[in-house]
Amino acid sequence: MDSPVRGTDNPRSAQGTRDGSRSPQRTRDGPLRSTDNPGSSKEHGTLAAPLRDAGLTPLASGRTAMAGALLWRGSAPPLSARPNMAAAGGGRRPLLPVPLPVPFPVLLPVLLAAATTARLYRPGHDPLTVLTISLFADWESAIRVGVLDCGEEGNYETCKEYGIHYYPTLRYFKAFTKQFTTGENYQGGDRELQTLRQMMIDFLQNHSQELRPPACPPLDPVLSSDLPSLFDKNSHHYTAIVFESNSSYVGREVILDLIQYENIVVRRALNFDKAFLEKLGVTSVPSCYLIQPNGSHGLIKNLKPLRSFFSSYLKSLPGVRKKLLLPLQLPAPENKEESTEIKVWKEFDKSRLYMADLESGLHFLLRVELATHKALEGAELKTFKDFVTISAKLFPGRQPVVKLLETLQEWLVSLPLDKIPYDAILDLVNNKMRISGIFLPRKVQWVGCQGSRPELRGYSCSLWKLFHTLTVQAALRPKALGNTGLEDNPQIVLQVMRRYIQHFFGCKACAQHFEEMARESMDSVKSLDQAVLWLWEKHNVVNNRLAGDLTEDPKFPKVQWPTPDICPACHEEIKGLHSWNEEQVLQFLKSHYSSENILYQYTQSQADPSDNEQGDTREGKDKTLQKNSGGNGENKLQEKENPGDPGSKGLEKPVGNPGAVQGSGKGAAASVSLKGTRQAVSFLGIGFSNLDMSLCVILYVASSLFLMIMYFFFRVRSKRWKVKSHRSSV
Ligand SMILES: Cc1cc2nc3c(=O)[nH]c(=O)nc-3n(C[C@H](O)[C@H](O)[C@H](O)COP(=O)(O)OP(=O)(O)OC[C@H]3O[C@@H](n4cnc5c(N)ncnc54)[C@H](O)[C@@H]3O)c2cc1C
Secondary structure, three states: OOOOEEEEEEEHHHOOOOOOOOOOOOOHHHHHHHHHHHHHHHHHOOOOOHHHHHHOOOOOHOOOOHOOOOOOOOOOOOOHHHHHHHHHHHOOOOOOOOEEEEOEEEOOOOOOOOOOOOOOOOHHOHHHHHHHHHHHHHHHHOOOEEEEEOOOHHHHHHHHHHHOOEEEEEEEEEEOOOOOOOOEEOOOOEEEEEEEEOOHHHHHHOOOOOHOOOOOOOOOOOHHHHHHHHOOOOOOOOOEEEEEEEOOOOOHHHHHOOOOOOEEEEEEEEOOOOHHHHHHHHHHOOOEEEOOOOOOOEEEEEOOHHHHHHHHHHHHHOOEOOOOOOOOHHHHHHHHHHHHHHHOOOOOOOOEEEHHHHHHHHHHHHHHHHHOOOOEEEHHHHHHHHHHHHHHOOOOOOOHHHHOOOHHHHHHOOOOOOOOOOOHHHHHOOOOOOOOOOOOOOOOOOOOOOOOOOOOOOHHHHHHHHHHHHHHHHHHOOOOOOOOOOOOOHHHHHHHHHHHHHOOOHHHHHHHHHHHHHHHHHOOOHHHHHHHHHHHHHOOOOHHHHHHOOOEEEEOOOOOOOOOOOHHOOOOOOOEEEEEEEHHHHHHHHHHHHHEEEHHHHHOOOHHHHHHHOOOHHHHHHHHHHHHHHOOOOOHHHHHOOOOHHHHOOOOOOOOOOHHHHHHHHHHHHHHHHHOOEEEEEEEEEEEEEHHHHHHHHHHHHHHHHHHHHHHHHHHHHHHHHHHHHHHHH
């Protein structure tokens, strides 16, 4: 048999030909190439399995992760990455987000990859999901990878707690971390798989010796002086030594690839001791030298000097086996929720605008995207205020939603603070003050924005629709922004959108692209009509760029919009070339994004029992967990109860009056300092928190005391006066 190992019995007599040194190889191979992780295809028939295998047990299952080492609290690569995964992984099923918290103490190092269902990342650029797969297989006893989907309702609070603003975000948690921490941010320049692997190795190596995870073998190179001891004939296992340059990661990757295998020890050595290397016949690096259990040894030849080649060769050695690990407690398959979601398809008319999409977008924006910011100040606060102002004035929504926006706007205007904790805003959005007549549905209900898979479309679609609607409304009602300080600026909606995307939109790459377009031509917009057309045109530029991209929903291909079937007059042909009739396009946009074109089907009514308790997501967390364990989401519940119920389109009239709203604005202002209040007492339709009640009591006691003091003061005075007048009369 032609073994690639050319044995020599004595390393000191080993000869080698000098064929020039090779620089360390860094694999640029695709993350899912079978050679990258030979075991992966077998071990990861589905992507759900690796997560469960890794002990990343969904909290919903109520079970703990393996050895209690790890629990994840939230989810994932932009679910955006999921379709990519499926494509890149040759039919692998999408990775499931792991809706679990990182528990403290953390026993093993953990890499948390947070992302969102906003799925705004291009396939090749988001290796996180891929990373989790390739690492789960072999590195898991040294480091685990968890994926948190910040677009998942049950994870909103976690993402906020961990301060995840952009996607994907990578956080490291060192082993044996006892106290709660939001982890170390990965600040790396790119998110290429190879870079991430190397970052993880650096992270492991930076663990202090005593905090190094027990299963993590030494990653430092063997000293030249210690090398001869590795040739000890009495060892009963293989010893592989990867000779490499100082900057190479191949050795460490191979070490980690083999940690779950018995009968083999992998070490790395640097190529400093040239004379010794020569004796071993090592003429180039990286090279892999193998010492057999019987003491014979030699350089492994005919192998490409790549990590994957070294690893798979070593794993295939006779007697080298994967260690038997204790079977994990596997949770029940988690996917029910998603598959149910996909099945319940809502029929819709693509020529209409659905309020459910706009409200769901607002809900996501206010309760998820912005809520990950602990406080707003400076430019962010200004952007938020302006966004709320234009929405309050222009959003063609149901009365309770508009009232909510108006209340929020008045409250923001009335607050003389430079910095506002976002929790205070959320209290108002969640109507903690129980102000009658204000209400924003708390659920995502995509209709015209639903995707053929849950990770497609959704929020980013609704955000486009929201801003198109706002530009059109501004053009249709030019006086709407009067007295707001934002009037007389035809670019105002676009500018607010630009700043919103810049400061808050989770997809940084998208924000960058949008900013480039804005810088290029937004200044040229001179009228409200031009603003409508500018956004339409730029949206089509984005559509064009993303056409054929894996983020594209096959059921909703990226096309130049509006298509001839919904607006034939928008299209013209001049000398055989397509051209837009912009006048017609403007008319079409003004009609498409007008109030008259909005359908209220599938909107959630205030009477929805699940919305009666408008607690914040912290309060909802327990409920969410219960919900998750039930395996079905609220969406589905609602769909069952209200499958496109036209009755739900009722435009709820606000129950309260303007006064109530005004008063509540002040009440909400007080809530800035009312963090932590939980229970509320309802009186005359207005909610009072415990703190409110305590303040009332204090005020009551204080005024009673004041009255008593005044009483005694005047009594004493009048006595004195009587005595005085008595004396004078005597
Ligand atoms: C500001 C911004 C920038 C983005 N940049 C990127 C990026 O760089 N890379 C990336 O991968 N993703 C980006 N996205 C996301 C991407 O544009 C889509 O939103 C996402 O892929 C979902 O696509 P969709 O099929 O739902 O249609 P979307 O493009 O989201 O469109 C939503 C709906 O708007 C209507 N519409 C379509 N075109 C127009 C138009 N020209 N004018 C008016 N209405 C229209 C249609 O009814 C369509 O269904 C960005 C999103 C936003 C909001």
